[in-house]
Amino acid sequence: MSEPGSAVTGPIADIKGILFDKDGTLFDYHASWAPVNAGAAMTATRGDPELAETLLVAGGLDPASGRYASGSLLAAAHTGEIAEAWARIMQMPADQVPDLIERLDRTFQELGPIHATPVGDLRALMTGLRDRGLILGVATSDSEEGARRMLTDAGCGADLVAYIAGYDSGHGGKPNPGMVHGFTAATGLPADSVMVVGDNLHDIRMGRAAGCRLAIGVLTGTSSRNDLAAEADAVLNSILDLPALMDS
Structure with a gap:
């Protein structure tokens, strides 16, 4: 296997399946999730804009740039983890956290498809990869229902994506290997x-923990090339570079 962050050659021939992260990988993170996160914070605070801003900053938002930090709560965590962290800030009783999780998931599922910004023509890309004989899947820290809605709207239904797992699908969360084991x-x-492809070290580490052949980083999320190159086998500008990688 090649050195982390460099071009990949030999192992590509052994790849039979690709497991994609969703947000920051298939969909541009900041374009898609900045408005969704804002809506979720307003949901959590029941409409308090100042407290919502506090939650967003705690979740990794830089108010000056409007961008989220790599590996931050809102960049990498699942709804349960977000709800628990925000509940602590709001001094919410523990018995109210399940309701907060439900309200946040509902917000993510409603707003995610509205603001979803694919990194390119996902259906064309997925069709091309499938036609190479590859089996495709998606593993996300979003809910499974939220993932299905966004992928369906992007033209990537069951004819292209054989497997979808969210944090609530029973496989556990990232960076643990359960979603890969499910795939x-x-x-x-x-x-x-x-091959696991993602924008965050949680994705790379999930692939490593599961014993995947390759773990590839992409730059359409919250991580920089330097963030990913330390542990990924290669770092691509986006998944649109995958066909060229497969031909390398």
């Missing part, structure tokens, strides 16, 4: 024939 169980592929 290999559903498809019959061995982990060492799978």
Whole structure:
């Protein structure tokens, strides 16, 4: 295998499946999720704009740039983790956290498809990869329902994406390997024939923990090239560069 962050050659021939992260990978993170996160914070605070701003900053927002930090709560965590962190800030009783999780998931599921900004023509890309004989899946810290809605709206239904797992699908969250194990169980592929692609070190570490052949970083999320290159096998500008990588 190549050195982290460099071009990949030999292992590509062994890849039979690709497991994508969703937000920051298939969809541009900041274009898609800045307005969704803002809506979620207003939902959490029941319309208090000052407290909502406090929650967003705690979640990783830089108010000056409007961007989220790599590895921050809103860049990498799932709804349960977000709700628990925000509940502590709001001094919310523990027995109210399940309701907050439900309200946040509902907000994410409603606003996510509205603001979803694919990094390119996802259907064309996925079709091309599928036609190479690759089995495709998605593993996200969003809910499974939220992922299905966004992918369907982008033209990536079950004919292209064989597996979708969210934080609530029973496989656990990232960077643990459960979502990859679910993918290999559903498809019959061995982990060492799978490539994981994501914008965050949570994705890279998930792939490593599961024994995947390759873990590839992309720059359409919250992480810089330097953030990812330390642990990824290669870093691409976006998933639109995958066909060229597969041909390398």
